[in-house]
Amino acid sequence: MNKGLLGKLGMDSKMALGYFGVLLFMMGDGLELGWLSSYLIDNGLSVQQSALLFSVYGFAVAVAAWLSGVLAEVLGPKKVMTLGLILFVTGTVVFLTVGIPTMNLAVMIPTYSLRGLGYPLFAYSFLVWLTYHAPVERLGTAVGWFWVSFAGGLNVLGAYYSSFALPYLGEMKTLWSALIFVAIGSVLAIFLNKDDGSNRKVFESKAAMFKYISKGITIAFERPKVGIGGIVRTINTAGAYGLVVFLPAFMMDVGFTRTEWLQIYGALWTSNVIFNLIWGIVGDRVGWRNTVMWFGGIGCSVFIMGLYYVPHTFGPNYLATMAVAICFGACVAAFVPLSALIPSLAPENRGAAMSILNLGAGLSTFLGPAIVGIFIGTVGTLGVLWIYSGLYVFSSILMIFVTLPKKENATAKAADIAITQ
Structure with missing residues (x-):
């Protein structure tokens, strides 16, 4: 780890361009999230057709998120990131040139899904790269910087860019401009990043290689703590x-x-971006498990309920409600140390362990809306929020069982003390 400014911030200079590349790539990927569905409905799709399009997209995200970890080890992170770039660009070009102009779902669904396959292969493979490169005592900080880049591009900068670009460029040109950010981000993260990314495993045969790919699922049963971590990650962003x-x-x-x-x-997501880094640093000091358990699970369970009770009690109090949203966003970020903890439970199979974690990240895009669809009609807004709150408490209970072996625990600065005593 270098001792200059980047070192003091917990970011190795060899990986710094990679972080910025992920930020730009995710900015390109996320610039349409807040408005594309309404645009498609206004231009010919029904609500049900739009929901189908985004549901299949979410399924593609989950599959690619799962595959990213093991593929990064089988092929090497740079090759998988390049594959993600190719899929994203191909899907975008056909989606914009044929899909949207014709509003033909037979074209739109597979091409938009290629975008869904592309970004997890790019971003999560870089995360696997980080787990091998960063020293264990600074791993929480390193993955914190990753989630700052990921969420900052996807949920914050992409949305803000669209708010300024749409009035001037219109919807189609704004969508096309995504390729500019993706191209620049890819050059920085894949080709200009200084670490060579040479962490791929060597296999004696193709059979051995495919067996290892299957470990992206079987490791959840071979190492139950890894499987529990995947469940916790699914709950993390479901709410x-x-x-x-x-x-x-x-x-x-x-x-x-x-x-x-x-x-x-x-403000919720801006807070989330900032605290992605803060909790990474805190996790390296007070314990990865403790950070997830108390600040993540318990914190989210409290503040998600505040999003109902504060406006319900005080009316449209802008500042009070924003404060609760900021706190909730911060607590959602407190699950960041999972990205350091879970691969440390399987140091010889970090990619497979990260695949389980990434699968959880993808599945959360299903779980959150599915709970709404199933329960909103019977229990209403308050009931759905209580379900989320209960799930967050459940995630904290699960974290009681996710402990590092003594050897790794000592290397990671004897993380699990103080708060649970």
Whole structure:
């Protein structure tokens, strides 16, 4: 680890360009998240067709997220990131030249899904690269910087860019401009990043290689703590993804304007980006497990309920509701040390362990909205939020069982003390 400014920030200079590359790539990927569905509905798709398009996209994200870890070890991170780039660009070009102009779902679904396959292969393979490169005593900080780059591009900068670009470029040109960010990000992360990324495993035969790929699932049973970590990761962002389905209507019924709600939601994710790094640093000091258990699980369970009770009690109090959203976003970020803890449970198979974690990240895009779809009609807004809150408490209980072996625990600065005593 270098001792200059980047070293003091916990970022190795060899990987610094990679972080910035991920930020730009995810900015290109996420610039349409807040408005594409409504645009497609306004231009010919039904709500059900739009929901189908994004559901299949989410499934592609989950599959690619799972495969990214083991493929990064089989092929090497750079090759998998390049594959992700190719899939993303191919899907985007056909989606924009044929899919949207014709509004033909037979074209739109597979091509938009290629985008869903592309970004996890790119971003999560870089995360696997980090888990091999970063020293274990700074691994929490290293993955914290990754999630700053990932979420900052996907949820913050992409959205803000669109808010400025759409009035001037229009929807189609804004979508095309995604390729500019993706191209620059890919050059930085794949070709200019100084570490050579030579962490791939060597296999005696193709059979051995495919057996190892299957370990991206079997390791969850061989190492149950890794499987538990995958469940916790699924719960992590389920609430955040589910909120956008039903909470805006509640907030506007309370008295907030659409603009105020969007600002509150933007503050949630801005806080999340900032605390992705903070919790990585905290986790290296007070313990990865403790950070996830107390600040992540318990914190999220409390503040997600605040998103109902504060506006319900005080009305459209902009500052109070924004403060709760900021706290919830910060607590969602407190699950970041999972990306250091889980691969440390299987040091000889870090890629496979990360595949389970990445699968959880992908599945959260299903779990959050699915809970809304199943329960909103019977238990309403408050009931759905209580379900999320209960899941977050459950994730904290599960973390009790996710402990490092003594050897790794000592290397990781004897993390699990103080708070649980």
